Every structure is written in structure tokens, then in C-alpha cells.
Amino acid sequence: MAQVIAEVSRTFNEFLLLPNRTRTDCSPATVDLRTPLVRHLAGERSAIELGSPFTSAIMQAVSTPDLAIALARNGGLSFLHHNQSIQDQAAAVRQVKNFKAGFVTSDTNVRPDDTLSHLVAVMRRTGHSTAAVTHDGTATGRLLGLVTSRDFHPQRHDLDGPVAGRMTAVADLPHAEADTTLSEANARLWDQRLDCLPVLGAGGHLQYLVFRSDYADNKRFPNQAVDAAKRLRVGAGVNTHDYQERVPALLEAGADALCFDSSDGYSDWQAQALSWVKKHYPEIPAGGGNVVDGEAFTFLAEAGADFVKVGVGGGSICITRDQKGIGRGQASAVLDVAAARDAFRERTGEYVPICSDGGLVHDYHVALALAMGADFVMMGRYFARFDQAAGAKLPTRDGFVKEYWGEGSNRARNWQRYGQGGEGLIFEEGVDGYVPYAGDLNEGLATTIAKLKTTMVSCGSVTLPEFQSTARLTLVSDQSFQESHANVTLRDTPATIA
Numbered sequence: 293m294a295q296v297i298a299e300v301s302r303t304f305n306e307f308l309l310l311p312n313r314t315r316t317d318c319s320p321a322t323v324d325l326r327t328p329l330v331r332h333l334a335g336e337r338s339a340i341e342l343g344s345p346f347t348s349a350i351m352q353a354v355s356t357p358d359l360a361i362a363l364a365r366n367g368g369l370s371f372l373h374h375n376q377s378i379q380d381q382a383a384a385v386r387q388v389k390n391f392k393a394g395f396v397t398s399d400t401n402v403r404p405d406d407t408l409s410h411l412v413a414v415m416r417r418t419g420h421s422t423a424a425v426t427h428d429g430t431a432t433g434r435l436l437g438l439v440t441s442r443d444f445h446p447q448r449h450d451l452d453g454p455v456a457g458r459m460t461a462v463a464d465l466p467h468a469e470a471d472t473t474l475s476e477a478n479a480r481l482w483d484q485r486l487d488c489l490p491v492l493g494a495g496g497h498l499q500y501l502v503f504r505s506d507y508a509d510n511k512r513f514p515n516q517a518v519d520a521a522k523r524l525r526v527g528a529g530v531n532t533h534d535y536q537e538r539v540p541a542l543l544e545a546g547a548d549a550l551c552f553d554s555s556d557g558y559s560d561w562q563a564q565a566l567s568w569v570k571k572h573y574p575e576i577p578a579g580g581g582n583v584v585d586g587e588a589f590t591f592l593a594e595a596g597a598d599f600v601k602v603g604v605g606g607g608s609i610c611i612t613r614d615q616k617g618i619g620r621g622q623a624s625a626v627l628d629v630a631a632a633r634d635a636f637r638e639r640t641g642e643y644v645p646i647c648s649d650g651g652l653v654h655d656y657h658v659a660l661a662l663a664m665g666a667d668f669v670m671m672g673r674y675f676a677r678f679d680q681a682a683g684a685k686l687p688t689r690d691g692f693v694k695e696y697w698g699e700g701s702n703r704a705r706n707w708q709r710y711g712q713g714g715e716g717l718i719f720e721e722g723v724d725g726y727v728p729y730a731g732d733l734n735e736g737l738a739t740t741i742a743k744l745k746t747t748m749v750s751c752g753s754v755t756l757p758e759f760q761s762t763a764r765l766t767l768v769s770d771q772s773f774q775e776s777h778a779n780v781t782l783r784d785t786p787a788t789i790a
Contacts, residue, residue: 295656299489299621299624300528300624301621301623302619302621302623302767303621303622303655304604304622304623304651304652304654304657304660305653305768306621306623306767306768306773307623307660307765307766308752308765308766308768308772308776309659309663309750309763309764309765309766309769310764310766311750311751311767312750312751312752312753312762312763313752314749314750314752314763314765315752317754317756318749318752318753319749320742320745320746320749322687322750322754323379323743323745323753323754323755324754324755325342325343325344325345325367325515325744325745325756326342326410326755327341327342327344327345327393327501327645327667327668327754327756328340328341328342328390328643328645328667329341329342329369329549329598329599329645329668330549330576330577330645331577331596331597331598331599331642331643331644331645332417332642332643333641333643334637334641334642334643335643336545338643338645339577340525340548340549340577341672342367342517342668343366343367343368343479343515344361344367344368344515344741345658345666345667345668345669345736345741345756346366346367346368346369346658346668346669346737347368347369347370347371347647347648347668347669347673348360348363348368348369348370348371348670348671348672348675349371349607349670349671349672349675350371350372350373350374350529350551350553351672351676352373352375352376352590353371353672353676353681353683353695353696354370354373354672354675354676354681354682354684355370355371355372355675355683356372356375357372357384357387357388358414358680358682359675359678359680359681359682359733360372360384360388360526361388361391361524361526361680362571362678362680362732362733363733363737364388364517364518364524364525364526364733365509365512365513365514365516365524365734366515366516366733366734366737366738366741367513367515367516368668368761369517369525369526369527369548369549370387370388370526370527371527371529371551371670372384372385372526372527372529372551372552372690373527373529373553374528374529374530374531374538375392375617377537377655378534378537378542379537379541380543380576380753381528381541382542382545382640383545385528385542385545385546385547386399386528386545386546387418387419387525388524388526389417389521389523389524389545389546390420390670391419391502391523391524392398392505392506392522392523392524392732393501394409394474394498394502394506394507394521395474395477395491395501395502395521395522396501396502396503396506396523397431397500397538398412398424398498398500398501399417399418399431399637400418400420400422400423400424400425400430401414401424401425401426401430402414402423402424402425402429402439402455403426403427403455403456403458404425404427404436404455404456404459404633405427405430405454405455405456406429406454406455407451407452407453407454407455408444408446408449408450408451408452408453408455408680409451409452409453411423411439411455412446412451415441421440421441421442422438422439422440422441422487422488422501422503423438423439423455423629424438424474424490424498424501425437425438425439425455425456425459426498426703431498432497432498433497433498434495434496434497434498435462435490435492435496435497436456436459436461436462437456437459437460437461437462437465437751438459438460438465438488438490439455439458439459439460440487440488442458442466443458443460443720444458444724445472445478448662450765451570455518462490462496462566464548465490466479466480466484466486466489467489467491467492468489468490468491468492468502468701468717469491469492470491470492470493470494470499470694472491472559474522476500477489477491478502478504478507478614479541481499481503481504481507482504484506487503487504487505488501488503488504488572489501489502489503489693492496496521503557503669503751504720504737506522509540510612513612513674513676519548523546523790524544525548525549526547526548527547527548527549527550528542528547528549528550528551528560529550529551529552529553530542530550530551530552530553530565531552531553531566532552532554532559532561532562534599535552535565535568535569536568539569539572539573539576540573543573543576544674547576548577549576549577549578549579550569550576550577550578550579551578551579551580551581551599551601552565552566552578552579552580552597553581554579554581554582555582555602555604556582556604556618557580557581557583557588557592557601558583558587558588558591560564562580562592562595563591563592563595565728566578566580566592566595568599569596570596577598577599578596578597578598579597579598579599579600580592580595580597580599580600580601581597581600581601581602581603581649581651581755582601582602582603582604582645582650583600583601583604584600584602584603584619584620584623584624584627584629585597585625585628585629585632585636585753586605586624586628586629586631586632587600587619587632588629588638589601589629589632589644589646589679590636591631593636593644595787597644598644598645599644599645599647600624600627600633600644600646600647601646601647601649601668601670602622602625602646602647602648603622603625603648603650603651604618604619604620604650605618605619605620605626605650605708606619606621606622606625606649606650606651607620607649607650607672607747608652615720617618621651622648622651622652622661623664624658626646626661626664626665626666627664627665629646629665629666630646630665630666630697633645633646633665634665634680637681639667644775645667645668646665646666646667647666647667647668647669648661648662648664648666648668648669649669649670650670652669652671652727653673655739655740655743656745656747658744659673659743659744659747659748661687662744662756662759662760663759663760663763663765664753664760664763664765665760667756671759672696673696673727676694676696676727676742677694677696677727677728677729677730678694678730678731678732678733678736679731679732679733680732680733682695683695683696683697683727685729686726688726691729691730692728692729693727693728693729694726694727694728694729694730695725695726696725696726696727698752699724710730721756751764
């Protein structure tokens with residue numbers, strides 16, 4: 293007969309945190325939300341840390357380059373979805389990596405005899421409004437000038453005319469030499485009231501551009517997730533079918549981390565794929581998942597996973613449990629996997645972070661997931677509501693909504709993620725619907741982070757490791773769950789989203 297697990301499969305709704313003593317040094321201003329993303333030796337720092345414990349789901353409806361940029365600015369990380377061609381996914385990675393940096397390798401480049409219409413097309417493709425004019429139209433050609441979107445207007449200027457007619461020539465441009473430091477370049481930007489400072493090497497060849505907007509970004513978003521070159525970090529999802537072709541292209545584009553994306557990660561296919569990445573590209577972190585118990589976590593950790601995603605069937609858009617009868621309540625899954633993670637650390641001396649993916653309906657569920665041992669969370673519905681997500685914004689009688697569809701839906705048809713046999717989606721494991729529109733990610737995530745910090749303060753914690761080691765949880769009865777909600781007639785005010 294089948295083995296029956298005695299423990300009840302529990303969700304986040306069945307738990308509450310008990311307040312702990314709040315010390316005088318414990319306030320929202322002192323809370324540090326840094327968390328490790330990838331495997332590291334116990335007691336040492338992870339090679340990649342997040343400034344805030346949030347990642348976005350590997351979904352078409354969620355993780356666009358725009359959302360990846362916004363989330364990285366706020367300390368988190370997006371994993372761009374793999375349900376697209378290798379070339380398109382690599383281009384999306386490049387778009388994020390080229391968005392900002394201390395020293396930027398220009399990706400918007402033209403020749404002086406190119407037409408303004410060609411320049412418009414290049415700017416539209418890259419999303420940037422400043423172009424370098426070089427003798428050969430490359431990022432390292434001899435700099436002849438700069439041209440920005442403010443230097444011409446499509447309705448005032450002949451778009452068949454040459455770029456040279458609207459550019460500012462290099463002779464009139466302040467520029468820096470190759471040995472200039474980033475601090476020196478930023479000082480010149482402000483002292484000379486410049487928007488952009490070219491850095492030139494031998495023979496006047498362009499090496500980098502330094503932008504004042506990047507400096508302002510650093511001040512506005514002090515917890516950005518950036519690499520050693522000050523570029524925003526971005527992850528990429530991969531599948532177990534074409535990874536040998538997809539992984540090299542993603543790494544060449546600059547991806548900071550990979551994640552094998554499967555509805556059920558406890559498989560030899562994923563272990564083989566992880567082993568291949570570790571053998572051929574040991575420098576790139578690669579996560580695995582999804583799993584729901586300690587045995588599966590250990591299997592992937594021993595296969596080389598640098599982090600492991602936890603959760604099967606708990607996503608708001610997912611119907612895997614309805615269709616296949618597999619999964620586990622997210623709270624039980626996180627608690628079980630966290631215990632296995634800690635046992636693995638004690639046995640091997642290596643810490644493999646875990647990600648809670650799914651089952652996060654309310655903001656306070658994030659705090660519960662972290663208290664139960666998750667190092668960071670992954671969310672789909674939450675991020676799909678924002679301007680930066682892929683879904684269209686549509687008006688309804690009750691307000692605006694955003695489109696949101698699952699990777700297992702007929703709309704996405706991501707057969708690579710679901711082991712149904714053959715190349716195709718035989719039945720749906722996700723649905724196609726809508727979520728309430730929530731505006732800009734920066735504002736929405738700021739509210740969620742504020743709630744998380746105040747929860748940690750009430751639990752007497754200023755770091756996530758302290759929160760995990762001291763948090764106290766209590767089970768919730770149906771009556772105490774009902775007691776948690778307001779019990780008065782509410783005024784009719786504009787809806788808010790928790």
C-alpha cells in the first residue's frame with residue numbers, strides 16, 4: 293500500500309507569528325533584508341546576495357525586461373522566462389544588463405551617414421535615447437559624436453537626413469581618458485552639468501559611456517542588485533530539453549543566474565541537466581526545482597543545485613493539484629525543505645538557499661515563508677499586477693485589471709515545463725485570467741517591504757537569519773482566522789490590494 297505521511301498538509305493561512313520582545317535597536321530603519329541567492333560555505337557570504345528577498349516567477353505574463361529592471365533596482369531579481377526562442381531570451385537578458393552600469397558599453401551605436409530613421413529604429417530596439425556616433429557604427433569605433441532623442445524631432449526634421457547633421461561633434465563634447473575612475477567621472481558629470489560623459493581610449497576609440505541618470509539611480513535605489521560592473525543583475529529560466537544550446541547563449545548575454553524550471557523538479561532529467569551545467573560552466577549559479585519535501589531537496593542539492601525552489605500546485609494560476617492530484621500545502625513544504633537544508637549544511641558545510649514559490653496570497657504570507665526558513669520568495673500573481681508586467685491593462689466596471697495566464701495554460705502552452713509526454717501540452721495545468729491592476733512596481737513593492745520590516749520588528753528581529761532563528765508560530769483555528777479580519781461595515785472607498 294502507499295506510504296501515508298501523518299502530518300497534515302498546511303498552508304500559510306493556518307499560521308500566525310507571535311510577537312517577540314522588540315529591543316530599542318529594533319526599528320524598520322535598522323532592518324536589513326539582505327539574503328543569499330546561491331550556495332556558499334556555511335559561515336561565509338554568498339557570491340550573490342539580494343538586497344530584498346523577492347524574485348519574480350519564470351512566466352510570460354510576469355518577468356519582462358522592464359519588470360526585471362524595476363525589481364533589481366529594489367534589490368530583487370527576475371528570472372526571464374524560457375518559453376521563447378533562445379535568441380529572444382538572450383536579447384531580453386542583454387536589455388537588462390545594458391540598462392545601467394558605472395561604465396556602460398554602448399549598445400546604441402550608429403555611423404555618421406546613417407539616416408535619422410535608422411537611428412529611431414535603433415533607439416526603439418534598445419530602449420535608449422542616447423546614441424554614440426562612431427566611424428564604423430560599433431561600440432568601440434572611433435567616436436565622432438553623440439546624438440540624443442532631444443537633438444531631433446520626427447515632425448521637424450527630415451528622417452532621411454544623416455545622423456551627422458544632428459549630432460554633437462566629439463570636438464564639442466567633454467570626454468574622459470581611459471584611466472578615469474568612476475568617482476572622477478561622476479564628479480565631472482555634476483561639476484560640468486553633463487548628462488553623459490564618453491570615456492575614450494587610444495586613437496579616440498570609444499570605450500564606455502557614463503550617465504548622470506545612473507548616479508541618480510544609485511541614490512534613489514540604494515539596495516540595487518548589481519554585479520561587479522554595477523550592472524543590474526538578472527536571472528534566466530531554462531528547461532531540461534534545449535539547455536545545452538540555451539545556456540551558452542544566456543551566459544554570453546550576461547545572465548547572472550539560471551534556474552531550471554519544472555513543475556516537478558525531483559527527476560533524473562533535472563539532475564543530469566544540473567550536472568551538465570556544473571561541468572561545463574561551473575562559474576554560473578544554477579538553481580533547481582520545484583520540490584515539496586526534504587528528500588527531493590537533498591536530491592537536487594547533491595546534483596549541484598545552487599538554490600532550490602519549493603512549491604507544487606500552490607500558485608494562484610496553477611491547477612496541477614486539481615488535474616494530477618500532486619502537491620503539498622506550501623507551509624508544510626517550506627518547513628520540511630528548510631529542515632533538510634539545515635541538515636545538508638551540517639553534513640556538508642555548504643548552505644543551499646531555498647525559495648518559496650507559490651501560496652503567497654497576502655503580504656504577510658511573505659513574512660511567514662521567510663520565518664519558516666525560506667531565504668527568498670518567488671511570486672507571479674503579485675508582480676503580474678504591476679505596470680512593468682507583460683499582461684495588457686484592461687478597463688472593467690469595477691476598475692482596471694491586468695491579464696495573467698499560467699505557463700500550463702493553453703495560452704502559454706509551455707510543454708517544456710510539464711512532463712505530459714511528447715512535445716505538446718495535452719491538458720492544462722494553468723488557467724488564463726485577470727488580476728486587479730496595482731500600478732507601479734516601485735510603489736507596490738515599497739509597501740510590501742514596509743509591512744515585512746514592521747513584522748520583523750514586532751518579532752524582535754533586524755536580519756532575516758535572526759528572524760528565522762527566533763520566530764514563533766502558532767496554528768490558527770477557523771474561528772481565530774475569522775477574528776483576524778475587520779468586523780464592521782466598511783465605508784465605500786477605492787479598493788486597495790494587500
